[in-house]
Amino acid sequence: MPRVLFFPPLILPRFCISSRPIVRMSAIESKTLSISVESMAIKPPSHPTYDLNGVIKLALAEDAGDRGDVTCLATIPFDMEVEAHFLVKEDGIVAGIALAEMVFHEVDPSLKVEWSQKDGDYVRKGLQFGKVYGRAHSIVVAERVVLNFMQRMSGIATLTTAMADAARPAYILETRKTAPGLRLVDKWAVLIGGGRNHRMGLFDMVMIKDNHISAAGGIKNAIRSVDEFLEKRNLQMEVEVETRTFEEVKEVLHYASETKTSLTRIMLDNMVVPLPNGDVDVSMLKEAVELINGRFETEASGNVTIETVHKIGQTGVTYISSGALTHSVKALDISLKIDTELALQVGRRTKRA
Secondary structure (H helix, E strand, C coil): CCCCCCCCCCCCCCCCCCCCCCCCCCCCCCCCCCCCHHHCCCCCCCCCCCCHHHHHHHHHHHHHCCCCCHHHHHHCCCCCEEEEEEEECCCEECCCHHHHHHHHHHHCCCCEEEECCCCCCEECCCCEEEEEEEEHHHHHHHHHHHHHHHHHHHHHHHHHHHHHHHHCCCEEECCCCCCCCCHHHHHHHHHHCCCECCCCCCCCCEEECHHHHHHHCCHHHHHHHHHHHHHHCCCCCCEEEEECCHHHHHHHHHHHHHCCCCCCEEEEECCCEECCCCCEECHHHHHHHHHHCCCCEEEEECCCCCCCHHHHHCCCCCEEECCHHHHCCCCCCEEEECCHHHHHHHHHHCCCC
16 A cells, blocks of 8 residues: 555635635545545555545536536525435445545535445445435535445446356456546455456556567567566566467467566467357367466456356466456446435336335
8 A cells, every 4th residue: 555645734626615624635544534544344456646535636626617516505505414315226236435435525524424334245226325414515515426436336346246256266357448537446446346456557567468569579579578677677576468379378388488587477368259149169268278287377358248257267267357347337326315205206116216
């Protein structure tokens, strides 16, 4: 976990006109924050430069613009205090609870939040799983940003849980196909859902892909260049190479048998072949895994879906990576309501509660 810095109070753009200052928090944790990293059910992944607090502030600022919430100002008495409840409208894995608390605290540190569930818990449609109480202005201003984070994270966590369960004994990984600016948030949701993180970015793992191989003049040249680069700079990190054919796999293994190498993992890309009946043929993948025979970690990539992941996981591959975990996420339907009775009536009418 990166070193946490603490910042003095700072007045932010007016999310809702108020004389109260908003306290600027550090990227992950603050002395005044109601939830610390240590108390989180599942901690966020580490990143050396990512500013989670900055992402929260940006999300609030793009909503507030230069006037704040004009509807809130026009309709809600300034000093009114209310209690609002979180309501889930479909079954799934809840995620983003810790992040929601950070958003509420950023808007108004006096808001009180209580939960009956924690990040990673399974929730059923119609469950009220948390509440926030305090100034109505602050709750309404924070509402959409909180829900946007929670719905996206819960959708990612829900799919990840299904994929991770089906993939066993292999481990499920996401990729870098995350929403721009939400890399850490998306990957945090994968952890909450029971998956594992692939590399965080371009800086923390060497991943030799097809374009690198083409530019380097072949797969052996690419690996050799990486070995020389890491040795020259005295760097130690995981190294993965992408292979697409048996010939490339054999070439990698031959190089590794003759040369001391930093290589740790071999990606077996698109060795899962789709069939006309909707099934997949994993024989090529299985043969490649057997060829490697435990000398390196293996990772299957390509044609990974909730329908195919179980069959892929039975081939003996170490990891299965899926970009769909984050790039094609379906948000979990969650709402935050002051009048929960009316919300439930409407939900029953529309079959969403």
